[in-house]
Amino acid sequence: MNYNQIFNEEVFPLRDKLYRFSQSIVRKNDIAEDVVQEVLIKVWDKREDWKDWNNMNAMIFTITKNLSLDKLKSKNNQLRPIPEGYDTPSETRGPAQKAIAGDIHQIIKQSIEKLNDIQRMVIQLRDMEGYTYKEISKMTDLTMAQVKVNLHRGRLELRELLQKQL
Template sequence: MSLELFHSQVMPIRPKLYRFAYRLLNNEQDAQDITQDAMLRVWNQQGRMAELQNLEAWCMRIVRNLALDRLKSKKYRNTELLDKADTMQASHQSNPHLAAEQQDVMDRVHRIIHALPEKYRTIIQLRDIDGFSYQEIADILELTMNEVKTNLHRARKAVREQLQNIQVYGLQ
């Protein structure tokens, strides 16, 4: 692979790789490190790229594996509870009370998603936030498409039930 090919095919997906790593790790610095490591691995394994059907899915799989390795290491400490990248700024709202209420709901959703098992959390991230198709998610996670659909349904159902419990019963 030439440098031009790398810049034209791999570099445009770097922001997606970073967002995915950030969602998994909840830490900007670690997400940057993982993204950089993934880019190096892609460059070092450029001979494999000719046989790939989906370059983006392959890169996402590399990021996922590196992030999971980082999470499993004893050195890793989760320093951020909420995802700061998606926080809504109150200045965009005409009513500060409405803005605060919406921010509170988003914080709850992020906490609920963060508490999900890793597989569910990853599938929600890939489908609902990053917009990947079921087939792309199946390629990234090395699952069947039916497993992806089933796990996404279960993850969404778990989030919905917990939000309903908070709304109806005040449980957290």
């Protein structure tokens, strides 16, 4: 088994997806960067075990998810929730406020950040990365039903948040 070749062809090219995935959980670029670098090293160090992994892709995402959640739980990396009405565009905006707060991209980003960790994770994997429900289920250790329920609730909550603002 040529470990180098497998790693370079199947694992290392995943770094973009892993970074975006970790970012969706930890919501901080530098922590996501640390997580992905650590995942790449961990996967490489476990190369002797690759033969026992049924689905390498899913396994790598699972490691990334677990490490990201660990980082998120660590005291230093916890994000403080944004207080209601603070730094978010009001529902009735004048032209000047629209110019300042009308950055649609920012509004959507902030709304996604308000979803819970699981909802953010499944939306990221489905709507951005385009994985099937089955693949997401394996990557996240959730059942197919749980994946769909979280996706459904997350999308509804996003609609609730965005229909008011956009």
